[in-house]
Amino acid sequence: MLDNKEYLTPRQIVAELDKYIIGQKDAKKNVAIALRNRWRRMNVSSEIQGDIIPNNILMIGATGVGKTEIARRLAKVANAPFTKVEASKFTEVGYVGRDVESMVRDLVEQSVNLVKAQKNEEVKEKAAELVEEIILDILIPPVKSKSGFSVSSSDESTPTNEAELNEKTRERFREKIRNGELDDRKIEINVKAPAPVGMGMIGNGMMDESSMIGLQDMLSGMMPKKSKKRKVTIADAKKLLFEEEAARLIDFDEVKEEAIKKAQNTGIIFIDEIDKIASGSGKNGSGPDVSREGVQRDLLPIVEGSSVNTKYGIIHTDHILFIAAGAFHVSKPSDLIPELQGRFPIRVELNSLTKDDFYKILKDPKNALTKQYEALFMAEEVSLEFQDEALHEIAETAFAINEEVENIGARRLHTVMSHLLNDFLFDVPDVIQPNAKLMVTRDLVKERLDGLVKNKDLSQYIL
Missing domain, CATH: 3.40.50.300 (P-loop containing nucleotide triphosphate hydrolases)
Structure with a gap:
């Protein structure tokens, strides 16, 4: 159940x-x-x-x-x-x-x-710990305590031998790694070499896709796994090593079985x-x-x-x-x-879209086009806002073009919005500076799109 x-x-x-x-x-x-x-x-x-x-x-x-x-x-x-x-x-x-x-x-x-992503999430903490240990071993190789070696000290917090000193240093660096303080530092790691990209068709090319894939998998499984050294930042090392460590922790046979069932x-x-x-x-x-x-x-x-x-x-x-x-x-x-x-x-x-539908598509969905453009401008630290009357005008324009040329539904909004805002996108950040505010009004929409709507040659709107 x-x-x-x-x-x-x-x-x-x-x-x-x-x-x-x-x-x-x-x-x-x-x-x-x-x-x-x-x-x-x-x-x-x-x-x-x-x-x-x-x-x-x-x-x-x-x-x-x-x-x-x-x-x-x-x-x-x-x-x-x-x-x-x-x-x-x-x-x-x-x-x-x-x-x-x-x-x-x-x-x-x-x-x-999907199943691999779910399993990766389950072993995320364990894999992250293993990655930390690998990076620490590169930065500060562990030492074994030597028999009979000790440092006397009246202060109990002072390390008594080299191994303890090494461990305390590793712990400090572990915190730095977790906090991202060392992300830009470069280290040399061993990573698996990528598998060869296909072997081409065999014989007269009559093998079907599943047989070909199966043969490639079998042959690649017989070949020894190669690794190579790469010099990367610790931030990149975390990602590369995490994939390998997570793969080791996951039972791939179980993944395949669950994936087929799913x-x-x-x-x-x-x-x-x-x-x-x-x-x-x-x-x-x-x-x-x-x-x-x-x-x-x-x-x-x-x-x-x-x-x-x-x-x-x-x-x-x-x-x-x-x-x-x-x-x-x-x-x-x-x-x-x-x-x-x-x-x-x-x-x-499914119903054809009306002007009112176009207006709602511009305004309501979580991934509405207006919200996408606002996010693009915000990446340049420029504020973009749409007046409600402007949204009605954009919707009416898109609907009119669909009626006159070819009805491509909501995709028409992409071309209309692109024509409306491309000049602004071109001017940011050279002409339109960061912290600027742009307001899309009905007059602006009419100014930029009205002439094109009246023009019967609307070939540029045909996708």
Whole structure:
């Protein structure tokens, strides 16, 4: 049984998503239910647990309305391994059917990184102590007390032999290391030499990716581990040595086992541009459609549930949550093969963004564009502020350009904000000095953007 505290309730999940994504309540609600259902399945005590499969989700909506962000933020909320793949890449020249399995391998890789980070945190204190000892041994080599050697003194606090004196000196230096007083001092350390970068294909290049990776790992494991001396600052030495010491303290077999389990039970794979492999997105009956349908049929067993070989072991995809997305401007969901349609039973249509949505996107999210620019200017000790009327004007401008040229959703705000503030960013700190204050007003926005909105040639806004 999993602790209920580890998993948020659907309402709590939506509340977390609301901090970063504006609107799209229906999509948030469905992904929140899907995430909570994982906790419910893993807490089912009967044999039916293995038969409860996730309800995969198909998001339908134009570019820039939040499809990818919802999936990415969902994974962060759940602390789950996440990978994104564009379905259209599997239709490119040189496509091989087994390539679709690469997204599962990528997911396992992400899962391994998550588990390693968690294990590193668990051994952090112990590894830091070992690193301190290594650095101290370099700065002040320990000495063994010599038999019969002693220094008499009436003061009890005076060291009685060389070993005690050495130990007291080491303790003083230990404090200096912990306080960062010696961070700029250079020392020479032994570090593992980096592994060779790949060995190239063998024979006629017919080996698949997992076999190639497995062979490389096996051969690299047989080769003797080399180390080399490096002269680095103590600050850098702490980082380099910490990685090595933490790796020694962690059981990597346990990491692999946990990572596979985590990927199987909590992994999320986001398949973007799935509409590009639907039959309605190209000519009917021949040409590219053959490749598109082939990709769908290669995706099908993975989404249905199959076993995929990775360099960390075999992973079963039965309980991985798949979220697919597409604009479906040319094609429609029914153009996908029926078997694949059936594997995405939950369909959510995302709304196009309005002027009001643009205004909220600029103001409300924790990572709002305005807050990002404020942070960039603050790095130069320049204060940047936006008047509320200015935010409304920026939102209206972005919306108008989307209407006239091409609707790229919230991404339009990036180009508008860039055009608005690039001159200021160029002038800091040469012209605009530190401690200056910049106020973005409605008049300033109109002055810099109005002429471009009226100009029909808006090619510079097309990304």
